[in-house]
Amino acid sequence: xxxxxxxxxxxxxxxxxxxxxxxxxxxxxxxxxxxxxxxxxxxxxxxxxxxxxxxxxxxxxxxxxxxxxxxxxxxxxxxxxxxxxxxxxxxxxxxxxxxxxxxxxxxxxxxxxxxxxxxxxxxxxxxxxxxxxxxxxxxxxxxxxxxxxxxxxxxxxxxxxxxxxxxxxxxxxxxxxxxxxxxxxxxxxxxxxxxxxxxxxxxxxxxxxxxxxxxxxxxxxxxxxxxxxxxxxxxxxxxxxxxxxxxxxxxxxxxxxxxxxxxxxxxxxxxxxxxxxxxxxxxxxxxxxxxxxxxxxxxxxxxxxxxxxxxxxxx
Amino acid sequence: xxxxxxxxxxxxxxxxxxxxxxxxxxxxxxxxxxxxxxxxxxxxxxxxxxxxxxxxxxxxxxxxxxxxxxxxxxxxxxxxxxxxxxxxxxxxxxxxxxxxxxxxxxxxxxxxxxxxxxxxxxxxxxxxxxxxxxxxxxxxxxxxxxxxxxxxxxxxxxxxxxxxxxxxxxxxxxxxxxxxxxxxxxxxxxxxxxxxxxxxxxxxxxxxxxxxxxxxxxxxxxxxxxxxxxxxxxxxxxxxxxxxxxxxxxxxxxxxxxxxxxxxxxxxxxxxxxxxxxxxxxxxxxxxxxxxxxxxxxxxxxxxxxxxxxxxxxx
Numbered sequence: 167x168x169x170x171x172x173x174x175x176x177x178x179x180x181x182x183x184x185x186x187x188x189x190x191x192x193x194x195x196x197x198x199x200x201x202x203x204x205x206x207x208x209x210x211x212x213x214x215x216x217x218x219x220x221x222x223x224x225x226x227x228x229x230x231x232x233x234x235x236x237x238x239x240x241x242x243x244x245x246x247x248x249x250x251x252x253x254x255x256x257x258x259x260x261x262x263x264x265x266x267x268x269x270x271x272x273x274x275x276x277x278x279x280x281x282x283x284x285x286x287x288x289x290x291x292x293x294x295x296x297x298x299x300x301x302x303x304x305x306x307x308x309x310x311x312x313x314x315x316x317x318x319x320x321x322x323x324x325x326x327x328x329x330x331x332x333x334x335x336x337x338x339x340x341x342x343x344x345x346x347x348x349x350x351x352x353x354x355x356x357x358x359x360x361x362x363x364x365x366x367x368x369x370x371x372x373x374x375x376x377x378x379x380x381x382x383x384x385x386x387x388x389x390x391x392x393x394x395x396x397x398x399x400x401x402x403x404x405x406x407x408x409x410x411x412x413x414x415x416x417x418x419x420x421x422x423x424x425x426x427x428x429x430x431x432x433x434x435x436x437x438x439x440x441x442x443x444x445x446x447x448x449x450x451x452x453x454x455x456x457x458x459x460x461x462x463x464x465x466x467x468x469x470x471x472x473x474x475x476x477x478x479x480x481x
Numbered sequence: 482x483x484x485x486x487x488x489x490x491x492x493x494x495x496x497x498x499x500x501x502x503x504x505x506x507x508x509x510x511x512x513x514x515x516x517x518x519x520x521x522x523x524x525x526x527x528x529x530x531x532x533x534x535x536x537x538x539x540x541x542x543x544x545x546x547x548x549x550x551x552x553x554x555x556x557x558x559x560x561x562x563x564x565x566x567x568x569x570x571x572x573x574x575x576x577x578x579x580x581x582x583x584x585x586x587x588x589x590x591x592x593x594x595x596x597x598x599x600x601x602x603x604x605x606x607x608x609x610x611x612x613x614x615x616x617x618x619x620x621x622x623x624x625x626x627x628x629x630x631x632x633x634x635x636x637x638x639x640x641x642x643x644x645x646x647x648x649x650x651x652x653x654x655x656x657x658x659x660x661x662x663x664x665x666x667x668x669x670x671x672x673x674x675x676x677x678x679x680x681x682x683x684x685x686x687x688x689x690x691x692x693x694x695x696x697x698x699x700x701x702x703x704x705x706x707x708x709x710x711x712x713x714x715x716x717x718x719x720x721x722x723x724x725x726x727x728x729x730x731x732x733x734x735x736x737x738x739x740x741x742x743x744x745x746x747x748x749x750x751x752x753x754x755x756x757x758x759x760x761x762x763x764x765x766x767x768x769x770x771x772x773x774x775x776x777x778x779x780x781x782x783x784x785x786x787x788x789x790x791x792x793x794x795x796x
Contacts, residue, residue, distance in 0.1 A: 253644055256590070260583050264633060268575050275571070292639060304619030305716050308636050309643020318579060318633030321623050324607060328624020329568055329756040401620050441644040 171195045171237040171279075173224060173270060174244030176203030178346050179285060179339075182381040183241055184208060186389060188216045197233045199223040201262075202247050207346050224266035227273065234277040239392070242270050243285045245315070247349045252311030253440050263315025264322070271326045283335040283392055286320050288377070288403070288446045289313030290338060298449035301338070301401050310441035320401075327398040334398065337388055340405030340448050343467050344381030345474035351412060352471050355419040356479050363481070365429045366420060369438035372413030372430075375445045377405040380467040383460045390458045405448040410464040412438075418465070422472040423481055484508045486552045486594075488539060488585060489559030491518030493661050494600060494654075497696040498556055499523060501704060503531045512548045514538040516577075517562050522661050539581035542588065549592040554707070557585050558600045560630070562664045567626030568755050578630025579637070586641045598650040598707055601635050603692070603718070603761045604628030605653060613764035616653070616716050625756035635716075642713040649713065652703055655720030655763050658782050659696030660789035666727060667786050670734040671794050678796070680744045681735060684753035687728030687745075691761045692720040695782040698775045705773045720763040725779040727753075733780070737787040738796055 170187050174180040175196030180203065187194050188211060195218045196208065211217035222229035224244055234240075246262045267284070274282065291299050292307040308314045323334040347353045358366055387404050413430070420428045436444045462470065485502050489495040490511030495518065502509050503526060510533045511523065526532035537544035539559055549555075561577045582599070589597065606614050607624040623629045638649040662668045673681055702719050728745070735743045751759045777785065 252640070256587055257583075260580070260637075264579060265575070268572075272571055290636075292643060302619045304617045304621060306619060306621055306636075307639035307643075307714050307716070309640060311637075311640045311644060314633070314636035314640035317636040318629070321605075321621070321629035321632040322575075322626075324622035325567070325624060325626045325629035325756070328607060328622075329626060331755075399622050401622070440646075441640070 167193055168238035169193045169195050169236045170239050170241060171197060171233055172241045172243060173197045174203060176200060176205065176207050177243060178247065178348050179342055179381050179384060180243040181207035181346055182344065183243065183385040183388065184211065184217060186385045188214065195220060195233060195237065197222055198244065202348050224269050225261060227269050230269050230273040231276060234273050234279050237279050239281040239283060240270060240274060240279060241283045242267060246312065249289060249310050249312040249441070250439050256311060259311040259315035264318040267319035267322050271322055274332065275326065275330050281333045282323060283388060284319060284323055284337065286336050286338045287313060287316045288338055288340055288448050289443065290317040290320065291446065293443055297445065297447045299447060300449040301403055301452060309443060324399045334400065335392055335395065336399065336401040338401065338403045338448065339384060340377035340379045342381050342384045343378050343471040345478065347471060347475055351415055352419060352468060352475055355416060356475050356481065359423055359425060359428065360479060360481055363425050364427065365431055366416055368412060368416050368430060368432045370412065370433060370435050370442070372411060372416065372432050373436065374412045374438060374442065375409045377409050377446060377448050378464040378467045379404060379406050379460060380462045380470065383462060387453060387458050391456060394456055402453050403448040403450050404453060405450045406460045406463050406467065407450045408464050409447050410468055415468055418469050419472045422469065422476055482508050483553035484510050484551045485554050485556060486510045486512060486548055487556045487558060488512045489518060491515060491520065491522050492558060493562065493663050494657055494696055494699060495558040496522035496661055497659065498558065498700040498703065499526065499532060501700045503529065510535060510548060510552065512537055513559065517663050539584050540576060542584050545584050545588040546591060549588050549594050552594050554596040554598060555585060555589060555594060556598045557582060561627065564604060564625050564627040564756070565754050571626060574626040574630035579633040582634035582637050586637055589647065590641065590645050596648045597638060598703060599634060599638055599652065601651050601653045602628060602631045603653055603655055603763050604758065605632040605635065606761065608758055612760065612762045614762060615764040616718055616767060624758060639714045649715065650707055650710065651714065651716040653716065653718045653763070654699060655692035655694045657696050657699045658693050658786040660793065662786060662790055666730055667734060667783060667790055670731060671790050671796065674738055674740060674743065675794060675796055678740050679742065680746055681731055683727060683731050683745060683747045685727065685748060685750050685757070687726060687731065687747050688751070689727045689753060689757065689759050690724045692724050692763050693779040693782045694719060694721050694775060695777045695785065698777060702768060702773050706771060709771055717768050718763040718765050719768060720765045721775045721778050721782065722765045723779045724762050725783055730783055733784050734787045737784060737791055
């Protein structure tokens with residue numbers, strides 16, 4: 167029986183993908199360095215023979231090559247999950263994004279694994295001049311180091327497809343939210359409320375507006391696309407077709423926290439930090455035309471995530 | 482007096498850029514590892530105080546940082562020039578392209594140099610579904626490792642502009658031809674005729690069709706754009722607005738060789754090698770709207786290059 171390899175499979179979205187692949191009856195190998203992933207995210211599979219866990223780093227080529235044994239498809243999700251980090255540390259996205267993807271592709275080439283599914287990001291679009299933004303939008307000018315590493319990884323994949331004949335699926339994610347989240351605005355808000363239940367500081371003016379998709383819908387759509395699509399390089403925006411503002415997220419988190427009299431305060435400015443894109447709104451017509459339907463729109467995905475993370479983090 | 486830094490300044494296009502910058506009265510520092518550049522390409526400046534040459538590698542961060550001293554603008558041209566290499570060696574474009582660009586940008590950030598001009602390539606477009614191809618074309622899916630490294634470098638530049646406030650000029654080159662060429666189809670044809678003056682083997686069916694621009698027009702247009710443009714990240718296709726087929730290039734080279742009875746033979750297939758794009762045709766309206774006019778169309782650029790390279794290589 168062939169094997170699905172999930173890099174970053176102990177991470178937030180990765181562990182949801184492992185759940186979904188196992189639910190389909192597929193054997194899964196996880197390769198994760200636990201830099202942001204957690205053993206507890208895969209605890210539900212600890213007694214299962216369907217999931218094999220390899221602790222290892224994608225920057226170690228030998229580890230990556232040996233993880234390819236028997237693999238039909240590589241689901242490459244491992245990356246630095248913290249977009250903001252690039253404003254202070256510039257080599258993380260290059261190494262854990264671009265170079266790690268190179269190592270994955272090179273290991274695939276050397277071992278004859280021919281199929282890769284990659285978690286890219288709406289961050290590749292930078293400040294797009296067209297909203298909602300379709301996959302055909304150009305020129306693509308990311309403004310964060312994270313977005314740059316995602317675009318670089320996409321380019322490596324299409325080059326490998328074009329030069330060595332692999333098949334590639336590139337998924338440009340909206341903001342993905344859900345249980346086991348380890349970063350992002352909802353996660354940050356809950357931690358802020360935990361340390362001070364009387365006030366919630368919001369980076370920027372709160373008018374930043376983005377698409378939010380539940381992790382469950384996200385991994386379901388990834389698998390759906392790979393089931394129906396053929397050909398070399400495939401690219402899809404994955405999102406819900408709507409947006410939610412950061413100030414609305416703050417309100418939802420406060421509502422779900424059950425706390426009274428929280429003062430929501432804004433640091434001001436159109437973006438949360440340098441490289442933050444004030445508005446992202448993905449055109450997901452191509453995804454919807456495949457027959458896929460998200461179960462939760464942005465607000466619902468946010469509210470359910472707030473509930474789940476408040477349970478995980480505690481308040 | 483401030484300094485222009487030209488990485489790859491001893492290379493083919495780099496040395497033409499050095500000539501043009503010096504002609505403008507600017508001081509130039511060249512940083513080159515002479516992997517494909519040649520000392521002879523800068524011999525015309527050997528007694529000049531306007532040109533300083535540093536032999537060093539962009540993968541050596543300390544060298545790059547010290548080369549930034551007093552620099553106003555970095556003209557980043559250093560890269561592996563051989564697109565075909567990526568079909569056999571996969572790490573060259575990653576290292577000499579993507580990582581080298583990262584090192585340049587990081588050195589700029591650390592030393593406060595705020596302006597970069599970058600030689601990208603039509604190879605970023607891969608097999609574009611729109612001809613001529615404008616800068617706004619998407620999705621961008623390079624099919625060569627070279628093209629992937631150019632797109633990755635573009636993304637790093639726009640990310641640095643978006644995050645750290647630099648100014649960037651991204652020039653997507655057509656095929657650039659001219660004296661001092663060290664690679665490419667005209668160069669290859671002359672070397673083939675030199676080793677066997679009776680036959681000329683053409684990779685593919687000869688119907689590959691691309692835009693060719695003279696190196697002189699290329700560097701002139703790079704400087705022209707930087708003179709007129711403002712703002713953060715700027716992107717331009719640089720080309721001539723026409724194309725020439727590989728079979729026509731073979732004919733021109735044979736004509737200029739003065740050889741009789743050369744048999745032109747085709748290996749067949751639509752592309753010269755895996756990752757070769759059969760047709761590239763850049764939309765250069767944006768360039769032309771700036772008032773720039775190329776002096777030579779594709780065929781003329783090719784014929785003049787054939788003359789010059791036959792003189793350099795000998796037959």
